[in-house]
Amino acid sequence: MVPLSWYLIFSAALFCIGLYGVLARKNAIAILLSIELMLNAVNVNLVAFWRYRYSEALNGQAFAVMVFAVAAAEVAVGLALIISIYRRRNTVVADDIDMMKW
Amino acid sequence: MTIEKIIFLVIAAISLGAALMVVTSRKLIHSALWLILTLFGVAVVYGILDAGFLAVAQVVIYIGAIAILFIFAVMLTRRANQDTGSQNNQYWWVAAPLSALLFGGLVWMMGSWQGYSTELPKLALEAKSGMLKQLGQLLVSPDGYVLPFELASVLLVAALIGAIWVAWDRK
Amino acid sequence: MATNTLIWLLPIFPLLAFFAIVLFTNRNKALSHTIAIGAAFLSWLGSMIVFVRAIQGNLPFEKAIDWMPLGADKTTHFFIGVQVDQLTAVTLFFVAWTVLMIFLYSVGYHNFGQPKGDHDHPGLPPHGAKVPDAHGHVHAVPSIEPMYSRFFAFIALFAFGMYTLVVSDNLLTLFVGWEIMGLCSYLLIGFWYAKPSARAAAIKAFLTTRVGDVFMLLGIAYLYSETGSLSYKVIFNEHTLEKLAEPAGFLGMSIAGLIGLLLFIGTVGKSAQWPLHVWLPDAMEGPTPVSAMIHAATMVSAGVYMVIRMFPLISVGWHEGGSLTPTMTVMAIIGAGTALFAAVIAVGQNDIKRVLAYSTISQLGYMIAALGIGAYVAAAFHLVMHAFFKALLFLGSGSVIHGMEHGVLHTGDHAVDPQNMFNMGGLRNKMPVTFLTFTIGGLALSGFPLVTAGFWSKDEILADAFGNGYWLSFIVLALAALLTAFYTARQITLTFLGEPRTKEAAHAQETKWTMTLPLVVLAVFAVAAGWVGIPEGLTGGAIPNWFHEFVAGTLAEHLPVLEFNFLPMLLSMIIVLTGLTLGWWVYHGVKAGQPDPLAKPLGIFYTWMKNKFYFDELYDRLFVRPAYWLADTFTNKWMDRGVIDGTLHTISRAAYALGGVFRNYFDLPVVNGFGDMMGEGTKSFGHKFRAVQTGKIQQYMLSVLVFAVGILFYYLLSLLKP
Numbered sequence: 001m002v003p004l005s006w007y008l009i010f011s012a013a014l015f016c017i018g019l020y021g022v023l024a025r026k027n028a029i030a031i032l033l034s035i036e037l038m039l040n041a042v043n044v045n046l047v048a049f050w051r052y053r054y055s056e057a058l059n060g061q062a063f064a065v066m067v068f069a070v071a072a073a074e075v076a077v078g079l080a081l082i083i084s085i086y087r088r089r090n091t092v093v094a095d096d097i098d099m100m101k102w
Numbered sequence: 103m104t105i106e107k108i109i110f111l112v113i114a115a116i117s118l119g120a121a122l123m124v125v126t127s128r129k130l131i132h133s134a135l136w137l138i139l140t141l142f143g144v145a146v147v148y149g150i151l152d153a154g155f156l157a158v159a160q161v162v163i164y165i166g167a168i169a170i171l172f173i174f175a176v177m178l179t180r181r182a183n184q185d186t187g188s189q190n191n192q193y194w195w196v197a198a199p200l201s202a203l204l205f206g207g208l209v210w211m212m213g214s215w216q217g218y219s220t221e222l223p224k225l226a227l228e229a230k231s232g233m234l235k236q237l238g239q240l241l242v243s244p245d246g247y248v249l250p251f252e253l254a255s256v257l258l259v260a261a262l263i264g265a266i267w268v269a270w271d272r273k
Numbered sequence: 274m275a276t277n278t279l280i281w282l283l284p285i286f287p288l289l290a291f292f293a294i295v296l297f298t299n300r301n302k303a304l305s306h307t308i309a310i311g312a313a314f315l316s317w318l319g320s321m322i323v324f325v326r327a328i329q330g331n332l333p334f335e336k337a338i339d340w341m342p343l344g345a346d347k348t349t350h351f352f353i354g355v356q357v358d359q360l361t362a363v364t365l366f367f368v369a370w371t372v373l374m375i376f377l378y379s380v381g382y383h384n385f386g387q388p389k390g391d392h393d394h395p396g397l398p399p400h401g402a403k404v405p406d407a408h409g410h411v412h413a414v415p416s417i418e419p420m421y422s423r424f425f426a427f428i429a430l431f432a433f434g435m436y437t438l439v440v441s442d443n444l445l446t447l448f449v450g451w452e453i454m455g456l457c458s459y460l461l462i463g464f465w466y467a468k469p470s471a472r473a474a475a476i477k478a479f480l481t482t483r484v485g486d487v488f489m490l491l492g493i494a495y496l497y498s499e500t501g502s503l504s505y506k507v508i509f510n511e512h513t514l515e516k517l518a519e520p521a522g523f524l525g526m527s528i529a530g531l532i533g534l535l536l537f538i539g540t541v542g543k544s545a546q547w548p549l550h551v552w553l554p555d556a557m558e559g560p561t562p563v564s565a566m567i568h569a570a571t572m573v574s575a576g577v578y579m580v581i582r583m584f585p586l587i588s589v590g591w592h593e594g595g596s597l598t599p600t601m602t603v604m605a606i607i608g609a610g611t612a613l614f615a616a617v618i619a620v621g622q623n624d625i626k627r628v629l630a631y632s633t634i635s636q637l638g639y640m641i642a643a644l645g646i647g648a649y650v651a652a653a654f655h656l657v658m659h660a661f662f663k664a665l666l667f668l669g670s671g672s673v674i675h676g677m678e679h680g681v682l683h684t685g686d687h688a689v690d691p692q693n694m695f696n697m698g699g700l701r702n703k704m705p706v707t708f709l710t711f712t713i714g715g716l717a718l719s720g721f722p723l724v725t726a727g728f729w730s731k732d733e734i735l736a737d738a739f740g741n742g743y744w745l746s747f748i749v750l751a752l753a754a755l756l757t758a759f760y761t762a763r764q765i766t767l768t769f770l771g772e773p774r775t776k777e778a779a780h781a782q783e784t785k786w787t788m789t790l791p792l793v794v795l796a797v798f799a800v801a802a803g804w805v806g807i808p809e810g811l812t813g814g815a816i817p818n819w820f821h822e823f824v825a826g827t828l829a830e831h832l833p834v835l836e837f838n839f840l841p842m843l844l845s846m847i848i849v850l851t852g853l854t855l856g857w858w859v860y861h862g863v864k865a866g867q868p869d870p871l872a873k874p875l876g877i878f879y880t881w882m883k884n885k886f887y888f889d890e891l892y893d894r895l896f897v898r899p900a901y902w903l904a905d906t907f908t909n910k911w912m913d914r915g916v917i918d919g920t921l922h923t924i925s926r927a928a929y930a931l932g933g934v935f936r937n938y939f940d941l942p943v944v945n946g947f948g949d950m951m952g953e954g955t956k957s958f959g960h961k962f963r964a965v966q967t968g969k970i971q972q973y974m975l976s977v978l979v980f981a982v983g984i985l986f987y988y989l990l991s992l993l994k995p
Contacts (some may be wrong), residue, residue, distance in 0.1 A: 002110045003131055003149075004220045008212050010114045010147070014140075016140055016205040021125030023971050023978070024190045024196035029130060029175055031971075032271055033137050034170065040144050043156075047199055051151045052220050058237050063249045065237075069254040073261030074166050079175040080265035086179045087271065095191055098968025188933055200978055208987045213994060 007048035014041035028082050028092045032075060039071045110150060117143030126190055134172045141165050151224055155234050276326050278354040283307050283319050283365070284436035284450075284498055285504070286312040287429040294426040306380050306420035307660045309429045313376040316436060319371035327362035332826070335442055337504070352504055356442030360653060360827045363820070364439050364578055370798065371570030372432050374791035378668050379428065379562040381787030383418035389738040390416030396467030398560075410697075413682040424464065428566060431457040435571040444503040447579065451543065453483050454572045461567070462559040474555035481552040485542015488768040492535025496586075499528055509585045518589050526599050533587035533600040537580055544637045547611040553634055556625040561671030564626060568633045569663035577640045577656050580604070584649055585828065591647060605645025609749040612638030614886075616756035620763070620871070621882030624692045625670045628764050632718060632784035635665055635753060639734055646746055648737035649828060650821050654806050655730035661772065661802055662717035662727055665795035669711035670783045672792065673697070673768060676704050680777030689777050694764065695863070699773040708769045710792040715765050717799040719758035719853060722846045726803030732845050733806065739841040747841075754845060755852045762856025766990030767863065774865035808837050955966065 014037060021034025043064050050060020086092055120139040141164045147158035159230040212218055240246040291314035298304040328332070337354025357365070388402045393416055402416040418424065431454060438450030456479075458653070458917055463475030497503055498512050507513060517529035526534065543555035553573075557564055563918070567573065579586065591598050597605065612635045619631035635661050643652035677691035701708040717725035720732065731754060738747040773779040806820035859870050872879045881887070965976075 001104065001222045002106050003218075003222075004233065005218050006107075006110060006114070007147075007151075007236045008218070009209060010118070012208045012212070013118055014144075016201045017121045017125055018210075019204065019978070020197050020201040023201070024194035024974055025125065026191045027130055029172065029179065030125075030133055030189065032174060033124055033133055036137065036164070037124060037140065040141065040164075044144060044147055047151050047153050047156060048150055049124070051153070051225075052222060053217070055152075055225050058233070058240050059164055059247075061153055061156060061237055062250075064153070064239055065159070065241065066247075066250055068159060069258055072163055072168060073155055073257050075171060076261045076265040077268065079171055080133065080269035081263055082175060083178055092179050094971055095969050097970075101966050101968030116938065192973060193972065196975055196979075200975070200982060203982050204978070204985070207982060207989060210989055214989075 004048060004052045007044065007052075009049065011045040012040045014038075014044065026093050026095065028085075028094045028097070029079070031094060032078050032082070035078075036071065036075065039067065041069050106150070110147075113143055113146045117147070125187075129175050131173070134169060134176055137172065138165055138169045141169065155237060196244070276323060276334045276357075277355070279319050280324060280334060280357055280440050281336070283316050283323070283440055284317075284433050284609055286315045287432035289437065290429040291426050291433060292427065292682045294422055299422045299426075300494065302417070302421045303387065305425050305941040306376075306385065309425035310373075310376045312429060313373045313432060315960065316432065317369040317373040320365040323367050324356055324362050327357060327359070328823070332362070335506075337442060341677045349920060350919065351445075351500065351502075352443070354442045354502070356441045356505060357440060358827050359823050359825075360581060361439055363653065363657055363824060363984045364574075367657045368435055368439055368571060368574075371660055371664045371795070372435070372566070372793055375562050375566050375570060375664065375668070376425075376428065377572075377733075378565075378671070378788050378791045379424065381785045382560065382562055382671055383421050383424060384415045384687070385417060385421070385787070387415050387417045390419070392526075393419050393752040394467060395419040396465060398465050398468075410736040411725050413685065415678065415682060417445050420464070421550070423819035424461075424560070427457055427464070428562070431461065431566060431571065435575060438575050443507055444496065444505075444508075447582075448489070448493060450540075451575060451579070454487065454567075454575060455479060455543075458563075458572055458705050460569050461563040462556045464563065468558070470555075471558040474552075474558040478556050480551040481549050485549055488535050489539025492532045495855070496532045499532070505582070514585060514589055517586070519950075524529075524599065527589055529586045529589035530598050530600040533583060533589075533598075534582050534603060535602065537587070537604055539582045540576035540641070541607065543578075544641070545578075545634050546607050546638060546641060547614055549636050550611065550615065551892060554627050554630045554885070557624070558927075561626070561667060561674065563666045563673070564630070568630060569667050570660050573633060573637055573662055575655075575657055577637060577652070579654055580641065580644055581656065584644060587644070588647065588748035594608065597646065601645045601647065603645070605642050605743070607639070608625055608638045608642030608645050609746050609753075610638070612642060613749050613756070614638075616753045616760065618758045618882055618885050620756060621869075621879060623694055623869070623883075624690075625673060625694050625697075625768060626692060628694075628760060629663070629666055629670060632666075632757065633758070635757060636718070638664065638730075639731065639753070640748060640945070642733040642746055642750060643737065646738055646741060646743045648734055649732040650824050651730065651737050653824050654733055655821055657804055658717070658726040658730040658799075661795055662714045662725075662799040665710060665714035665792060665799050666718065668788070668792055668795065669707055672707040672710070672788050673700060673704065673781075675784050675788070676700065676707070676781035677777055679782045680780035683780040684776050686777070689775060694767040695869075696775045697768045697773070697778050698771045698775075698865075699769070699778060699861075700781055703782045703837060706783060706789045707792065710789075710796040711769070712765055713796045715761040715797050716853075717803075720754060720845060720849045721794075721853070722849065724800060726799055726801070728845075728849075729803035729806050729808075731844055733808065735845050736808070736841040739844075740836065740838055744983055751844065755848045758849045758852025759856040762853045763860050766857050766860040770861060771863070774863075811837060811839075811842070820953070828938075828977070845886065 018034045018037030021037065022031050024033055034042075044069065046060055046064050047070060050058075050064075054060055065092065082092060086096060089096065091097070117140050120136045120143060123136040124133045124140060127136060141160065145157045145160040145165075148154075149159055241251045242248050287309075290308045293308050298308060323334070333356050335354065335356040337352040337356075339350050340353045341351040343349040343351055384399065388404060390399045390402045393399050393402075393492050399416040400416050401413045404414050405411050434450045434457060436450075437453065438447050441447045441450065459475045459479040462478050463471050463472045466475075493503065496508065497518060498509050502508060510647050514529065517532070518527050520526070521531040523531055524717060524725030534955060536831050541610050542549045554569060556567060559567070587604070589597060591601060615631045615634035615638060619635065622631060623626045633955045636655070639657050640652045640659070674691050677697065681687060681689055700816045714727070715726035719725075720728045722728050735747060735750060735754070738744075738750060773781075808818055861871060869879070875882070
């Protein structure tokens with residue numbers, strides 16, 4: 001049997017890889033990709049806990065469904081924004097979008 | 103080392119490997135494709151965890167919609183042609199150790215939790231096949247998650263309208 | 274009214290008059306002189322009442338108040354008050370009469386009733402006014418003194434000072450009166466303050482008497498420190514005098530002798546004895562009533578009065594017929610010496626008032642010499658007599674000068690000095706009353722035998738000197754008497770006898786009744802007053818020597834009457850008649866424009882005489898110029914500007930520098946710097962800290978993650994600790 005800890009370690013690793021991608025990648029779309037990784041890691045965590053600790057009710061899965069919806073919405077809006085910025089500024093490099101500086 | 107463990111290890115290795123490729127690929131389109139593989143791996147993990155519906159939903163929503171959306175976005179922004187040179191920004195050398203540290207910290211923290219090494223319990227639900235029906239009922243019952251469900255719907259509508267509006271080409 | 278209360282009032286009347294005139298009636302001339310003369314009259318009336326009661330007995334009248342408790346526990350009490358004994362009574366008598374006469378005289382002297390002058394200025398003597406008469410002729414007439422009320426105010430204050438001095442029962446109030454008179458003499462000598470000579474004379478008088486006053490104050494202080502009191506009752510009682518007979522350790526004198534010497538120096542200043550005689554002739558700059566008041570009736574007499582009063586102190590250790598104490602010897606020498614010295618100078622003076630001034634100095638010398646040889650009663654007697662005839666002479670000379678000024682106004686020739694005797698002559702016809710009274714006064718001064726007061730008093734002094742064997746004093750005083758007679762005859766001859774030497778003298782006119790009445794009254798006293806002191810030996814006891822009996826009662830040790838000797842009286846008669854005749858003989862034929870007949874025979878001595886033996890020049894070199902140097906160069910330039918101002922400037926510079934240091938090294942860098950630092954620091958911090966907001970979202974997330982990881986590990990590490 002696979003202990004819970006393996007799933008937790010797996011989700012932590014996936015999360016941290018996604019975090020690295022968010023922080024270190026230049027391209028804005030790559031950042032969004034990494035965010036998807038992080039969201040998936042969270043979902044894995046949720047489902048693992050549901051299965052190992054609270055499997056009498058389906059609440060864990062319901063929450064995972066919510067996360068799906070949110071992730072989808074967020075990607076849609078995020079990519080729309082990136083497209084819009086690309087049209088204005090002609091760049092997708094995150095570092096170039098620094099109008100909120102001092 | 104049971105068979106479940108081996109299967110899990112293989113799937114985990116594939117998913118994590120693909121995730122690493124996502125964050126380190128030079129070409130962006132390769133990152134998107136590697137993401138698809140990662141998402142597949144995660145779907146398999148859902149399957150192992152007896153969450154069949156979620157596995158399917160994962161494939162349909164994430165891979166079928168979101169990943170395709172990513173590929174479209176990559177295609178639409180190709181004019182910039184950023185795929186030469188390093189894809190890492192200025193401070194990647196701070197992010198890497200930091201992520202590693204966070205991973206270490208998380209593992210440590212989880213390790214100090216007493217339920218860490220729980221073994222897989224028996225699935226406490228009545229019938230496997232009835233799980234989908236139960237999930238559906240849970241989502242729309244007033245005692246259940248109808249409110250979050252409706253809110254999620256509103257959110258999706260808002261995202262839909264918002265995305266159209268933001269990305270509308272106003273020429 | 275009780276006598277003791279009456280005595281208090283005597284000085285108060287003139288004081289009230291002074292304040293009334295100064296504060297209220299200054300503009301109203303008639304009211305001012307009425308108040309002044311009224312006050313003098315009241316004081317005269319009071320003095321006469323006191324005198325009559327004093328003759329009847331029950332002396333001394335005294336009343337004292339506890340003025341000042343002294344000492345830490347307020348046990349010592351300082352009493353001041355009034356006392357009238359025999360000496361005070363006779364002094365009051367002459368002071369009251371002479372003061373009243375002089376006050377009355379001043380009304381006429383200052384031309385009351387005359388119109389205001391054409392260009393008269395307060396501060397200058399009146400110049401006369403041009404008045405048209407009935408026919409339209411313009412006559413120049415004397416004009417009224419512009420500062421008329423001021424004069425009466427001052428002489429009222431003067432009278433207050435003298436009365437205070439006379440009736441006081443302690444040395445302190447005596448000194449107060451003394452100083453008030455010193456002030457008034459300054460004010461009155463310098464009455465015509467716009468004249469530089471008057472101003473200089475006033476300062477000279479004040480400063481010279483001040484020198485004497487300093488020593489007198491030392492004497493008073495010494496006396497107080499030895500006896501603890503200044504009241505006559507305390508210091509003259511036997512016990513105190515015995516204590517004061519101890520040797521003082523200074524030139525072999527007793528304490529009392531030293532005190533007496535110091536007090537005597539005060540008299541040397543006030544009564545113008547040599548060497549402090551220089552102020553009195555210059556004091557003739559003041560109006561003539563002032564000269565009469567100061568130099569006859571009151572001020573100089575006050576000096577002699579004081580030494581007479583202090584006689585018990587001076588004569589501690591002396592008994593009638595014994596050897597003189599050192600102080601008395603000094604007094605005798607100075608007195609007799611001054612008498613002769615001043616008489617010699619008087620012979621060479623041409624100004625009518627100067628002669629009288631030196632005469633006063635000479636007569637005061639007589640009195641002091643008399644005291645010096647122990648002739649207490651003789652000195653007091655001569656004091657009283659001298660006051661009468663000297664006042665008479667001064668007032669008479671004022672009358673003469675007024676007459677001469679009338680002549681000057683008539684001719685209009687202001688270059689002629691109305692006071693120079695060589696411009697006078699023949700005034701006996703023009704001014705008969707003045708002539709008669711002046712002659713009586715002059716004869717009294719010389720000591721004309723039997724019918725004048727001066728004879729009896731002067732003779733008593735000479736008799737005392739002769740009888741007690743003080744040969745040197747006798748010879749000196751006799752010589753002085755000879756010279757006195759000589760210069761008196763000279764004066765009378767030049768002024769009144771012969772023919773007028775100038776047109777001004779020819780046009781002289783007799784003065785008004787307000788001036789001639791006092792002359793007559795004083796002339797009566799000049800003749801008759803001496804008859805109260807006729808020595809008993811002369812008449813064989815038929816006429817008692819009332820004065821001697823009365824005044825001698827002042828002293829504790831009753832002085833015995835000297836055995837009457839006819840020889841000194843005869844000698845003095847011969848001397849007087851010789852002097853008078855000689856004076857008349859030398860001067861009776863002097864014509865206009867002729868020089869003094871004595872000038873050629875005496876040669877260089879005449880020049881010395883005329884120039885007062887150059888004492889003024891000597892004092893100028895010795896004292897006045899060094900004083901000026903001390904004041905101007907040393908004190909003003911070096912001390913005041915150099916040291917004191919220099920110190921102040923240095924302190925201010927140091928303060929300034931210190932302020933600069935504080936400003937530049939503390940205020941600017943620290944205080945301002947701190948303030949600036951707050952602002953600038955915030956600005957520069959903000960400027961530098963802005964760099965955090967790069968706008969790059971990944972960097973923001975990195976910072977969040979750093980802190981999140983930090984907190985996580987902090988939590989984890991805290992779990993580790995047991």
